[in-house]
Amino acid sequence: xxxxxxxxxxxxxxxxxxxxxxxxxxxxxxxxxxxxxxxxxxxxxxxxxxxxxxxxxxxxxxxxxxxxxxxxxxxxxxxxxxxxxxxxxxxxxxxxxxxxxxxxxxxxxxxxxxxxxxxxxxxxxxxxxxxxxxxxxxxxxxxxxxxxxxxxxxxxxxxxxxxxxxxxxxxxxxxxxxxxxxxxxxxxxxxxxxxxxxxxxxxxxxxxxxxxxxxxxxxxxxxxxxxxxxxxxxxxxxxxxxxxxxxxxxxxxxxxxxxxxxxxxxxxxxxxxxxxxxxxxxxxxxxxxx
Amino acid sequence: xxxxxxxxxxxxxxxxxxxxxxxxxxxxxxxxxxxxxxxxxxxxxxxxxxxxxxxxxxxxxxxxxxxxxxxxxxxxxxxxxxxxxxxxxxxxxxxxxxxxxxxxxxxxxxxxxxxxxxxxxxxxxxxxxxxxxxxxxxxxxxxxxxxxxxxxxxxxxxxxxxxxxxxxxxxxxxxxxxxxxxxxxxxxxxxxxxxxxxxxxxxx
Numbered sequence: 434x435x436x437x438x439x440x441x442x443x444x445x446x447x448x449x450x451x452x453x454x455x456x457x458x459x460x461x462x463x464x465x466x467x468x469x470x471x472x473x474x475x476x477x478x479x480x481x482x483x484x485x486x487x488x489x490x491x492x493x494x495x496x497x498x499x500x501x502x503x504x505x506x507x508x509x510x511x512x513x514x515x516x517x518x519x520x521x522x523x524x525x526x527x528x529x530x531x532x533x534x535x536x537x538x539x540x541x542x543x544x545x546x547x548x549x550x551x552x553x554x555x556x557x558x559x560x561x562x563x564x565x566x567x568x569x570x571x572x573x574x575x576x577x578x579x580x581x582x583x584x585x586x587x588x589x590x591x592x593x594x595x596x597x598x599x600x601x602x603x604x605x606x607x608x609x610x611x612x613x614x615x616x617x618x619x620x621x622x623x624x625x626x627x628x629x630x631x632x633x634x635x636x637x638x639x640x641x642x643x644x645x646x647x648x649x650x651x652x653x654x655x656x657x658x659x660x661x662x663x664x665x666x667x668x669x670x671x672x673x674x675x676x677x678x679x680x681x682x683x684x685x686x687x688x689x690x691x692x693x694x695x696x697x698x699x700x701x702x703x704x705x706x707x708x709x710x711x712x713x714x715x716x717x718x719x720x721x722x723x
Numbered sequence: 724x725x726x727x728x729x730x731x732x733x734x735x736x737x738x739x740x741x742x743x744x745x746x747x748x749x750x751x752x753x754x755x756x757x758x759x760x761x762x763x764x765x766x767x768x769x770x771x772x773x774x775x776x777x778x779x780x781x782x783x784x785x786x787x788x789x790x791x792x793x794x795x796x797x798x799x800x801x802x803x804x805x806x807x808x809x810x811x812x813x814x815x816x817x818x819x820x821x822x823x824x825x826x827x828x829x830x831x832x833x834x835x836x837x838x839x840x841x842x843x844x845x846x847x848x849x850x851x852x853x854x855x856x857x858x859x860x861x862x863x864x865x866x867x868x869x870x871x872x873x874x875x876x877x878x879x880x881x882x883x884x885x886x887x888x889x890x891x892x893x894x895x896x897x898x899x900x901x902x903x904x905x906x907x908x909x910x911x912x913x914x915x916x917x918x919x920x921x922x923x924x925x926x927x
Contacts, residue, residue, distance in 0.1 A: 495846040504844030507769035514905035521828035527807030530794035563726050576742030584738040602742040646782050647906040653733040671731045679730045702727045
């Protein structure tokens, strides 16, 4: 079972200050407001719209350099990523199986003696590669805040209640068709200190492996219709609306379990598979020697 | 062939600490066992400060250069080398793995470990490589290294410590920024590092 880690010391800006329950309402000295941040995000968004209009292709990934997310300012590479053809080990992925993950780890509502508080949900979908092939037998890990928007992490000082029956951590191994399914609790919105009155839209963190290490992805799944989307610098770091939409699950009544849990469907597409791609390249079919 | 558009990444955030780490996550084999080495380093931000909340993954062949496809990384049995590990940095930004020297996957090839870097404030994972320093001829012939200028090339080569361990630091930003890799054929997917933002415009 997930142990509580003390190792992650965190810089203060993403942490809600301890104690004072209404710290955010105390009048600030010189604090950036949501209006400041929204204006900054709008500027970037307008320039992106303009670039699209001028024929530039849509961006599909978040920008590493997205200043409205203040913590990114010193943590993004300033040199262009160096194009490399994946080689050898990069064309394979570590193998995971049922030694690694117990079937019950996909149900986040049964990890303690009692039922967690909140709205029980099922989140399910498929992991596919860029050619639409299912990614079978691979590891999916998730973590999230509880129904009141509180992480169990020691450094999360958000003055909302912990839930003794909810750790917020799950794992599963994808099926032959790339499918995964988790039963959990709908997470609450979460306040953070990027700026005054900053709130993260409700989200579940997802970590996935493909069949090649280059397909490794960590991302966040959101819920449809969240009013916080336009205000959130992390979500908005993906400047393209179609790309942002790919992180939003769909409510799926077929997935909803009668008198039990609401269903949300979310498929994950990994980047293209390079192993076959490379073999199909006109040049260097199988490398220089055998 | 129709390609599906990939799902965007997002930052790992600050609160993965009770989810991603697991028992012996950074011990690909038991410390002190025959052939084991330490791979250690520090993760820095653009101001030269250590980053206390990064998490790394390494993925590598065994010491004979074989790519391992065995399960059991999350629940290690103490004997099976799976080639994959995960290590969180500590308060001082230092990560540590116990592993083996990777072997070359082809005769004469440069031996390297594939690395994925995650951190709060880092919007998407970064890929890079850490090469063993010894075989200079192999390093000189390596397709990736030989495509880099000498100053940048150095950032991918570990230092061999007196006790046989490897030291390799990661710098997310700055003059001696580590080389990070874009594996996508379609550059538009990953080249959004050079995004526009007001600060840059003001400088212009």
